[in-house]
Each structure stands twice: as structure tokens, then as C-alpha cells.
Amino acid sequence: MDRPNTPLLDRVRIPADMKNFSADQLKQLADELRAETISTVSVTGGHLGSSLGVVELTVAIHATFDTPRDRLIWDVGHQCYPHKIITGRRDRIRTLRQGGGLSGFTKRSESEYDPFGAAHSSTSISAGLGMAVAADLKGEADRHCIAVIGDGSMSAGMAYEAMNNAGALKSKLIVILNDNDMSIAPPVGAMSAYLSRTISSRPFMSIRDFMAKMAKNFPGPIERAAKRADEYARGLLTGGTLFEELGFYYVGPVDGHNLDHLLPVLRNLRDSQHEGPFLLHAVTQKGKGYAPAESSGDKYHGVQKFNVLTGEQQKAPPGPPTYQKVFAASLIAEAEHDDRIVAVNAAMPSGTSLDMFAKKFPDRCFDVGIAEQHAVTFAAGMATEGMKPFCAIYSTFLQRGYDQVVHDVALQGLPVRFAMDRAGLVGADGATHAGSFDIAYLGCLPGMVLMASACENELNDMIATMAGIDDAPSAVRYPRGEGFGLAPVAARGTPMQIGKGRVLREGSKIAILSYGARLQECLKAADELATMGLSCTVADARFAKPLDTQLVEQLARHHEVLITIEEGSLNGFGGLVMHHLAHAGLLDRGLRFRPMTLPDIYIDHESPKKQYDTARLNAPHVVETALVALGQEALKARA
Numbered sequence: 001m002d003r004p005n006t007p008l009l010d011r012v013r014i015p016a017d018m019k020n021f022s023a024d025q026l027k028q029l030a031d032e033l034r035a036e037t038i039s040t041v042s043v044t045g046g047h048l049g050s051s052l053g054v055v056e057l058t059v060a061i062h063a064t065f066d067t068p069r070d071r072l073i074w075d076v077g078h079q080c081y082p083h084k085i086i087t088g089r090r091d092r093i094r095t096l097r098q099g100g101g102l103s104g105f106t107k108r109s110e111s112e113y114d115p116f117g118a119a120h121s122s123t124s125i126s127a128g129l130g131m132a133v134a135a136d137l138k139g140e141a142d143r144h145c146i147a148v149i150g151d152g153s154m155s156a157g158m159a160y161e162a163m164n165n166a167g168a169l170k171s172k173l174i175v176i177l178n179d180n181d182m183s184i185a186p187p188v189g190a191m192s193a194y195l196s197r198t199i200s201s202r203p204f205m206s207i208r209d210f211m212a213k214m215a216k217n218f219p220g221p222i223e224r225a226a227k228r229a230d231e232y233a234r235g236l237l238t239g240g241t242l243f244e245e246l247g248f249y250y251v252g253p254v255d256g257h258n259l260d261h262l263l264p265v266l267r268n269l270r271d272s273q274h275e276g277p278f279l280l281h282a283v284t285q286k287g288k289g290y291a292p293a294e295s296s297g298d299k300y301h302g303v304q305k306f307n308v309l310t311g312e313q314q315k316a317p318p319g320p321p322t323y324q325k326v327f328a329a330s331l332i333a334e335a336e337h338d339d340r341i342v343a344v345n346a347a348m349p350s351g352t353s354l355d356m357f358a359k360k361f362p363d364r365c366f367d368v369g370i371a372e373q374h375a376v377t378f379a380a381g382m383a384t385e386g387m388k389p390f391c392a393i394y395s396t397f398l399q400r401g402y403d404q405v406v407h408d409v410a411l412q413g414l415p416v417r418f419a420m421d422r423a424g425l426v427g428a429d430g431a432t433h434a435g436s437f438d439i440a441y442l443g444c445l446p447g448m449v450l451m452a453s454a455c456e457n458e459l460n461d462m463i464a465t466m467a468g469i470d471d472a473p474s475a476v477r478y479p480r481g482e483g484f485g486l487a488p489v490a491a492r493g494t495p496m497q498i499g500k501g502r503v504l505r506e507g508s509k510i511a512i513l514s515y516g517a518r519l520q521e522c523l524k525a526a527d528e529l530a531t532m533g534l535s536c537t538v539a540d541a542r543f544a545k546p547l548d549t550q551l552v553e554q555l556a557r558h559h560e561v562l563i564t565i566e567e568g569s570l571n572g573f574g575g576l577v578m579h580h581l582a583h584a585g586l587l588d589r590g591l592r593f594r595p596m597t598l599p600d601i602y603i604d605h606e607s608p609k610k611q612y613d614t615a616r617l618n619a620p621h622v623v624e625t626a627l628v629a630l631g632q633e634a635l636k637a638r639a
Contacts, residue, residue, distance in 0.1 A: 003036065003039055004032070004035035004036060004038075004039050005032075006032040006033075006035065006036055007032075008021075008025060008028050008029045008032055009029060009032040009033055009036060009085075009086075009090075012029065012086050013088060013090075014086070014087060014088050014113075015062035015063070015067050015086060015087060015113075018059070018062065018063050018086070019063065021063065023259060023260065023263060026059055026060070026063055026259055026263070027259055029059055030055050030056050030059045030259065031289075033055050033058070033059065033082050033085060033086065034052060034055045034082075034288075034289045034290070036085055036090070036093075037051050037052060037055065037081050037082050037085065038052070038289075038290050038308060039308060040081065040085075040093050040094055040096060041081065041096075041303060041306075042305060042306050042307070042308045043094050043305060044094060044095075044096040044097055044098065044305070045097065045302075045303055045304045045305050045306075045428070046081065046096055046097050046104055046302065046303065046428075047078040047079070047081070047104065047301060047302055047303075048287070048290075048293055048301075048302075048303050049286040049287040049293050049296075049301050050078040050079040050150070050286055050301065051078070051079050051080070051081040051082055052286070052287050052288050052289055052290055052293060053079065053178070053180050053256075053284045053285055053286045053287065053288050054079045054082065054148070054178060054256070054284065055082050055257075055288070055289070056256060056257045056258070056259055056262060057148065057176065057178065057256055057262065057282060057284070058082040058083050058086070059082075059086075059259070060259055060262040060263055060266055061146060061148075061176075061266065062083075062086060062087075063263070064263065064266040064267055064270055065144055065146060065266075065270060066144075067087070067113055068087075068112045068113045068115065069143060070143060070144040070145070070146065071115045071116075071128065071131045071143070071144070071145045071146065072113070072115070072146050072148070073106075073115060073116045073118070073124040073127050073128050073131075073145070073146070073147045073148070074106050074118060074124065074148050075118060075121060075122065075123065075124035075125075075147065075148060075149040075150060075153045076105070076118055076119065076120070076121045076150070076153060077104070077105030077106045077117075077118040077119050078104075078105075078301075079148075079150070079178070080105065080106050080114075081093070081096065083106075083113070084096075084102060084111075087111055087113035087114075088111060088113070089102060089110075089111060097428040097429075097430075097605055098428075098605075099604075099605065099606035099607065099610060100606075101605075103430060103604075103605060104119075104428060104429060104430070104605065105117065105118055105119040105430075105432060106118050115131065116128075116131075117432075119429070119430075119432030119433060120396070120397065120400065120432065121150075121152065121153040121156060121370045122149070122153045122154075122156035122158045122159045122370060123158065124147035124148065124149050124153070124175075125147050125149060125159055125162035125163055125166065125173075125175055126158060126161070126162040126165075127147070128145040128146070128147035128173055128175070129145075129162055129165060129166045129169065129171060129173055129277075131145045132145040132166075132171035132172055132173045133169060133171050135171075135172070136171055136172075141172065143172075144172060144174060144270060145172065145173050145174070146174045146175075146176060147173070147174070147175050147176070148176045148178055149175060149176070149177060149178065150177075150178045150179075150180065151177065151178070151179045151180060151181050152181070152347060152369070152370055153370060154177065155347070155369035155370050155371060156369070156370045156371055157371060157373065157374070160246070163175070163243070163246045163247075163248065163277075163279075164246055164247070166246075166247065166248070166277045167246045167247015167248055167276065167277065168247060170247075170275045170276040170277075171276075171277065172277075173277040173278070174269055174277070174278045174280065175248065175277065175278065175279045175280070176279075176280045176282055177252075177279060177280065177281045177282065178256065178282055178284055179253065179256075179281060179282065179283050179284065180283070180284045180285055180286045181286075243279045247276060247277065248276070248277050248278060248279040249274060249276060249277070249278045249279070250278075250279050250281065251265060251269070251278060251279070251280050251281065252279075252280055252281025252282065252283075253281040253282065253283045254280070254281070254282050254283070255282075255283060256282035256283055256284035257284060257285070257288055262282070265280065266280070286301070290311075291311070292306075292310075292311025293311070296311075304316075319482045319485065320456065320482045320483040320484060320485030321456060321482070321483060321489060322353075322456075322481055322482050322483065323421075323453070323456055323459055323478040323479060323480070323481065323482075323483055324351070324352060324353040324421060324480075325353050325356070326456040326459050326460055326483065326489055327352070327353060327392070327419055327421070327459060327463065327478065328352070328353035328354060328355075328356040328357050329356070329460075329489070330459065330460045330463035330464065330492070330493050331343060331354075331357055331390055331419075331463055332356065332357055332360050332361075333464075333491060333492040333493070334463060334464060334467040334492070334493075335357070335360070335361055335364065337492075338388065338467065339364075340386060340387050340388045341364070341387075341388045341390065341467060342364045342365070342366065342382060342387050342388065342389050342390070343357045343358075343361075343364065343365045343366070343389075343390050343392065344365075344366045344368065344375050344378060344379050344389055344390070344391045344392070345365075345366075345367050345368070345375070345391075345392045345393065346367075346368055346369065346370060346371055346372045346374075346375045346393055346397065347367060347368075347369050347370045347371075348367075348392070348393070348394065348397075348421075349365075349367050351394070351421070352392040352393075352394075352419070352421050354367075354392055366378070372393055372397050372398065372400040372401035372404075373400060373401045373403070373404050375391055375393065375401065376391060376393075376398075376401040376404035376405055376408060376409060376416070377401075377404045377408045377409075379391040379409075379416045380404070380408045380409050380412070380414050380416055383409075383414040383415050383416050384414060388415070388417070388467060388470075389416050389417065390417045390418075390419055390463075390466070391416055391417065391418050391419065392418075392419040392421060393418065393419075393420065393421070394420070394421045394422040394433070394435065395420040395421065395422055395423045395435025395436075395437075395438045395477060396422065396432070396433050396434060396435050396436075398418065398420060398438060399437065399438075399441070402441060405418075405442070405445070405473075406445060409473045410445040410446065410447060410448060410473055413447055413471070413472060413473070414473060415469055415470050415471060415472060415473060415474070416473050416474075417466040417467075417469070417473070417474050417475070417476075418442075418473070418474070418475035418476070419463075419475075419476055419478075420435065420438050420475055420476065420477040420478070421435075421478065421480070422434075422435045422479070422480045423435035423438065423452070423477035423478055423479055423516070423517075423567060423568075424436075424477075424479045424480075424516070424517065424567030424568070425567065425598075425603060425608055425611040425612060425615065426479075426480050426608070427480070427605065427606065427607060427608045427611065428605050428606075429605065430603075430604050430605030430606075431602035431603055431604060431605075434602075434603065435477065435479075435567075435568075436568060436569045436598050437568070437569050438475070438477055438568065439452075439477070439515075439544060439566060439568035439569070439572030439573050440568065440569050440570070440571045440572045440575070442475055443544055443545060443571075443572060443573070443575070443576055445473075447472050447473065448472070448473055448474070448475065448545050449466075449469055449472055449473070449474035449475070449498060449499075449543070449545060449546070450474075450475055450477075450543065450544040450545040451465070451466075451474070451475070451476040451477070451542060451543055451544075452476070452477045452478070452515050452516035452517070452541075452542070452544065452566070452573075453476060453477070453478045453516065453517070454514065454516060454517060454519035454520075454540050454542070455483055455484045455486055455517070455519070455520075456483030456484065456489055457483075457486065457487055457489055457490070458540075458542070459476065459478050459483075460489050460490060460492075460493035461493040461494050461495070461496055462476045462493070462496065462542075463476070463493055464492065464493030464494060464495045464496075465493070465495045465496045465498070467495075468495050469498070477516060478516075478517070479516075479517045479567070480608075481608075484520060496542065498543070498546065499543045499545075499546035499547065499548055500542070500543070500548050500551075501513075501539055501540055501541045501542045501543065501548040501551045502539065502540050502542065503537060503538070503539045503540075503551070504519075504523070504538045504539065504540060505523070505526055505536065505537060505538040506537055507526070507535035507536040507537040507538075507559075508535045508537075508558070508559065509534050509535045509536065509559060509560055509561070509630075510526075510529060510534055510535070510536045510537070510559060510560070510561045510563070510626045510629075510630075511536070511537040511538075511539065511555035511556075511558075511559040511561065511562045511563070512525065512526060512536060512537070512538050512539070512563045512565065512622060512626075513539045513541055513551075513552070513555060513562065513563065513564045513565070513577070514538070514539070514540055514541065514564075514565050514566075515541040515542075515544060515564065515565070515566040515568075515573040516566055516567050516568075517567060518565045518566070518567060518617055519538075519540050521565075521612075521617070521618050521619045521622060522538050522565060522619075522622060523538055524619035525619040525620075525622035525623045525626070526538050528619065528620075528623050529623055529626055532627075532632075534626065534630075536626075537555060537558075537559060539551060539555060541564075541573065544572070544573045544576055545576070547576055547577065547580060549580055549584075552577055552580055552581065553580075553584060553586065556581055556584075556586040556589075556591050556593075557586065557589075559591075560590075560591070560592060560629075560630065561591075561592045561593075561594065561626055561629045561630060562581075562591055562592070562593050562594070563593075563594045563595075563596060563622065563625055563626060563629070564577050564593075564594075564595045564596065565595075565596040565597075565617060565622065566596070566597055566598075567598065567617065568597060568598060569597060569598050569600075570597050570598075570600055572597060573595075574595025574596070574597055575595070577593075577595070578593065578595060581593060592629040592630070594625050594626075594629050596616070596617060596621070596622065596625060598615050598617070599614075599615055599616070603615060
């Protein structure tokens, strides 16, 4: 579709171009920026609601501060599209999340206006504080650091760890709480805006500092009483006592969509001589300014391409069920037969499809917020009492709770069951969300039972298998999106024998041992190799731990080439197989062993098919690996 009419936005290439705009011009610029954001995401898809919620904040911050010298950090980065448009990237904005185009998150290598890369939540205050301290050490005390963090991200413990540290260090840091869902927010209006301007003004802060210094000259009881009175008064006015206790000077709440409120407060904070960090509480609305996004239940958090006029999103043609829905349906089937089964997720009920489980068993499903560390240990606590917790967390996010997996689950042998969603490469979200490392980081833990599903039917059986594992922690990995539709998924899975793989096709020359969802590519490769007269065995490992050593040894003893393939990093499944082969003496017998893993690089956003081409994990690459191992590259060239 055509771009919207944006005469003011057309004049803004970088934030410095808006420095002389009047307040009315900045309001018009915000309207045009919102229209451009809607138009862009209608073409590219992406995180619309959160970006629309910060349009005025984006304009106000860039108009007030001297970016990029002043550092602006967006927590997570879901909301950074307007920021990208006005920081020199508008000409590429419609490449957002496309191969070779702009990232859907902030990225240091992309622009000097992105001082910190982000895609996981709750890192902005820590990073901003580090930058602020560095500015002090470098003698750049006039440089500002601004961290914009959402109320969801504030649910993570890391945010409070950073705030506690910031309050003690007294560095120049401004944290803007982008509050679009918190119940603590009181009504926002003219009186609130007036109080916020007053509280952030230099005269008010000077009076308060003077009174604080005077109070220190009083006897102890009077000083403490004065301090309590000050806290009580500010608590009544603003509700910010919690943040003040952490050492922040609280200002707000203000209307995050009203530039008449935002601009004077931000200027006061910019010009303040106050020592220590500020917290500005801005109340916003996800999807602001676009009716379909405002009225939808999920606020258009993540959308496909859509029609701007109607808001209707493009729908993919009907296909096989997604792994996420199969996981939820399988878990529901097990929970109907065992009331000890409970489910835990970390702010991803719809992403993991556990919202389906919550509808069926509302008292047995727990969304703990963006708090993966807590989720893991919370599940461990339930396991000690005989419950059967299934902890559904994206592979990339489980990294955040790794110490808890090691110390609180694995070391104690507690039967927590991890459902690792988004395993492997994930398309448009790119390297930050790829589930690349879980095989390696869990495979080194004693006592873990590790599984990877080759298809949605196998996932169904693996959930049933995990439900019966009561003496050890276990984990299953599965990819994002639709399964293969090979056969209808049973109403309830059939438990597998722990540590046993399966052979799908018997051959004599080459053995391909797949762990996870590359199995269909392996079968395609075997078909192509067969046309060259090369007989292949194809096996599905199913388990990385305990490893099916009998199957591994059988494949190694009766084939010239053994290839392992996985959607994971180096030192994963292939490493476990190689370790066993070495100790069994089978690598000394002339076996040509070739592990195929994700390469030792981070793979940028693209379609999953192209990402796996980059990773060289599709069928043609399996064929090439086999031929090179046999020294028969010429066969491939003639094929």
C-alpha cells in the first residue's frame, strides 16, 4: 500500500532535525510517525501494539535529549520501530524482520542510536547504569543515560537488582517506566501532570534537599520522623514510595501520550542538578491511535501482515497443528488422568499455548511473569511436594534460569519437566530468539533426561513419557510453528522406552542419526543418495540422554559413514555421540563420523528455510556431507 502523507516526518532524517520544532509540530510529527509505523508493520508484520504505545515518548525523548551522545536504551526492543524510523533508518524500515533487512529489535551493529542490543527483557536499567558509571569515569558527567522499560519487564528480578545498585551509586540515570497495564497507576490528568512538573522542578528539589540536610541536624528521632513524613507525603501524591526506597527520585504518573505533559517533565529531568537516578512513571496504552489494536485482547502484540483499513491480518492456509497446540493438548490429556500435573510459564501463556491448559485447569496453571529464574525454582518447590510440574519456557529464555536448572533442579534430582519451545532457528526474530544452545547446556548436566521430537506425533508421546518420569528432571525440545501432518495426532500419547531410538529405514553404506526435527530432511537426503546407488540407514535418536548406545554402536559398526544431525550448537548431541564412540573404540576402526550442527556463528533473521540453508542443515547439505565423507564429491556434481 502507499505510504501515508507525512510532510513533517519527511523533514526528519535524524533526531537533530526536530530540535527546533514547536510543541504543536512535535504533536503533528507524532501523528505522522504513528501512521508510518502502522503502514510499515502492515507490510512487514511485527510488534505493532507496543510500538504504537511509545510514539509520543519516542518523539519527546529524542526532542529533549542529545541522542546518540545521550544514550537511549529500549528494554526488550519490541517498541523500537518508531525510534528506528526517526534515527536514519526510515528508508529501510520496510525491510524490518526481512532477510538482509533491519532487525526487529535494537542492534548495536545497525545504528549508533542503538547503544545496546536487546530482545530479552529487563536488561535496560543494568545496561544504562553501566553506561552512566562509565560516563562518570570518563569525565562526561553531562551525558545522560535513559532506559525505557515496560511494566512487564519490571516484573523480573534483574530490574530491581539494577535499581537497588543504581540507588546506591548516585549516577545520572533516568528510568522511564512505560506503564500500560499496571494496577498501581492512579488516574492520570491535569493535577497529576502539575504535580509531576512541580516535583521534577529545580525549586522543589532544592527545597526538598534543603529540608533533608536540615533534618540531619536534628536529633535522631526528629530526623527519622521528618523522613517518614516526607515519604508519606510523596506516597500520597504519587504512589512512588517503592521506587524512592530503592534510591530513585520518583516523578509521575504522567500521560505518556500527552506531549504537553511529557516535554516539560523531561526537560526538568535533563536540566536537574540532583545527584542520583530518576524514575519517570509514564502511563501509556498499547496500540494507541489504531482502533483494531486498541480494541483487541492481545493489543496486537505481534501481528502478521494486515489490512490497514480493516485491521484484518493475513491468515496462512490451514495446515497441520502447531507444536505448541499439540503440546498443550497432550498436557491436558495427561492432566485429566493425573491431578498432580501442573503447568508453569513465564509471561508466555499464548506463545506456549498454555492458555488452553489454563482454561481447562485454571487452578493448576501458573503464569509467573517475566521471571524465568523464579519459574524454575517455583516448579522445583512443587516437585518436592509430589506435584508433577511442566515448565514451558522458550529455549532461548530458559538460558536466563540456567543456574536454577543446575542448582535447584538437576543437583537435587527433582522431577521438573521442561518443555523447551522455539528450539532451533526461529525465522524473523533472529539470533536473539534462536533456541541454539539447550542441547549443549543441558546435555552436560548429570541425571537429565533429554528428548527432541521429530514431529508433532512424537511430541505427543514424549509428553506422556515425561509425565511418567518421577525420579529425574527431564526436558523435551520442539520447534516453532506447524508440524508435518504425517498422521493424525492421537488423543493421548503413548509413553516411550526411556533412552531408546528407532530406525526408520535400513541401509548399508551410510547411517544418518537425527536428533529432532531435521528427520524429514534426512529422509529426503536418503532418497537422493539412493538414486546415486548409496544405501542409507535413517534413524531417529529421540533421546540425547540417556543415549541409545546400542543403536549408536550398531550404526557405527555396520556403516562406512555415520552422520549425526541436530538443530543445536556445537558440543550438543553430536558431541555426546562422539564421546561414546571414542570410548567404545569405534572411531579407531575407520568409521567416518560427521556431526552436523548449527555453525559457530549467530544467524540473522530470515525465513526458517533460508536460515537452515545458511546453517547447511537441509537435505542437500546432508547429501553433500555424505559424499565428501566417502570421497565421492564428483557424484554430487553429476547429479
